[in-house]
Ligand SMILES: CCCCCCCCCCCCC/C=C/[C@@H](O)[C@H](COP(=O)(O)O)NC(=O)CCCCCCCCCCCCCCC
Ligand SMILES: Nc1ncnc2c1ncn2[C@@H]1O[C@H](COP(=O)(O)OP(=O)(O)O)[C@@H](O)[C@H]1O
């Protein structure tokens with residue numbers, strides 16, 4: 001049965017269709033893009049699927065068992081179609097579910113599949129052609145299996161074509177991105193951890209700047225935004241970028257976010273030393289504690305993700321602090337603060353505000369970078385850890401992250417300074433990264449929201465930049481005169497999204513929304529979701 005609406009509006013389809021052995025009323029509101037039905041069993045549970053979350057629609061043959069039971073089928077040969085859709089479960093996990101409807105009228109069945117397929121065609125943000133890089137050695141070395149078993153079948157169900165590259169060495173994906181015909185693709189997918197994501201991001205952003213004639217070595221250069229989205233299939237050790245932008249590290253959930261064509265802009269920090277480009281960072285740029293963990297853990301790659309716990313424990317016991325100077329420009333343009341109670345969620349208004357400011361600025365100055373005379377704040381001290389995070393850095397080890405109120409796309413980073421304190425106090429701070437308590441509520445921890453910062457260690461200030469190497473060679477790593485004092489004659493290393501940097505003196509600038517991911521940020525945990533869909537369906541049916 002079809003109900004016509006006034007001219008210019010898409011009709012609403014309402015039919016009695018078979019579901020299993022019973023009959024149920026199914027509604028497709030093409031205007032609002034909603035498919036709804038009430039399950040004839042399961043206590044009459046209501047289902048409510050936005051067409052933006054339908055994965056595929058297929059004509060299907062009912063199997064023999066389905067055909068031979070039930071009184072409806074005995075009348076004539078039934079015609080059936082299956083709808084594959086996103087089912088949202090707890091903790092931001094998405095599943096692919098399917099439902100098969102049938103009817104005896106072939107025309108009606110065709111009308112339904114046609115209407116659903118047309119609605120899917122209208123989803124212009126969905127990717128059709130993807131370039132996939134798989135790191136077979138990331139995390140627990142399951143990347144290839146995860147992709148083949150969990151992701152590839154979903155992509156093919158959604159009629160997405162893929163070119164798949166299994167990397168053979170580090171930087172394979174990055175170098176390859178400078179050579180491929182990138183315009184052929186609607187997105188790039190990386191299967192691996194944060195390191196693999198970082199590689200793909202460097203390839204894409206680097207390629208973009210090269211094609212636009214922008215010199216990455218110039219720390220003040222206005223960078224060109226990268227509009228080709230990156231999808232992350234988590235198969236690494238920390239998977240912080242995936243967890244912080246989706247809310248869970250789960251390959252199926254991430255694949256579904258790619259299929260429905262989600263888009264989440266992301267801030268990227270550029271890191272320079274003496275007018276030389278070093279790296280980009282999206283998650284953690286950490287000196288001291290996290291730099292030392294990374295350096296130690298690289299030797300223990302064979303341990304897999306456990307290497308971070310092992311090196312974390314070792315680094316915690318060594319309790320080294322580092323002297324240096326941090327200068328930063330506070331991020332005055334953004335509305336939030338690192339001590340806010342609310343965190344960045346899907347459709348975040350603080351990130352939207354920054355997006356608007358960015359658009360206005362680009363309209364005003366084009367690509368030219370606005371000369372920025374804003375004040376610099378300078379802090380000298382002895383630090384156990386200096387962490388600059390562009391996003392919360394939530395991950396399974398720290399579900400709310402190193403800075404729970406950091407925003408994905410507000411053009412700022414949170415700079416967390418943990419000053420020299422006792423082992424016990426440092427442990428209290430660390431533990432709070434893993435529970436609900438406030439990790440900043442200590443006299444030895446300061447946090448600032450910044451748009452750029454610089455760091456120089458005392459060693460490089462005193463002696464010129466290459467003295468650290470000499471120091472390391474002559475004195476070994478630690479102060480020999482005071483073996484128990486934990487002060488360091490050597491510098492620490494910067495941990496840049498899980499890669500070490502060669503220089504300890506760095507200059508960092510946040511580039512607002514430089515790139516985009518196939519994600520939508522973390523969705524508000526909506527306990528009322530079921531109730532909402534219930535009331536909506538009541539209205540619809
Ligand atoms: C007492 C336990 C305290 C635990 C504190 C846990 C805080 C975890 C915060 C993690 C922030 C992660 C930021 C993201 C970094 C990644 O980009 C990056 C690369 O990832 P990839 O290998 O997937 O490519 N990952 C990392 O640099 C790893 C960070 C290391 C996290 C492990 C920290 C474990 C600390 C254990 C301390 C033990 C103290 C024990 C005292 C009795
Ligand atoms: N085929 C390969 N062989 C060795 N290293 C690789 C390969 N492909 C990618 N890499 C590198 O491995 C590093 C870690 O990868 P990642 O996927 O992040 O795993 P993990 O999360 O376990 O660190 C990345 O820096 C990446 O450049």
Ligand SMILES: [Ca+2]
Nearest residue numbers: 267390407412
């Ligand atoms: Ca940010």
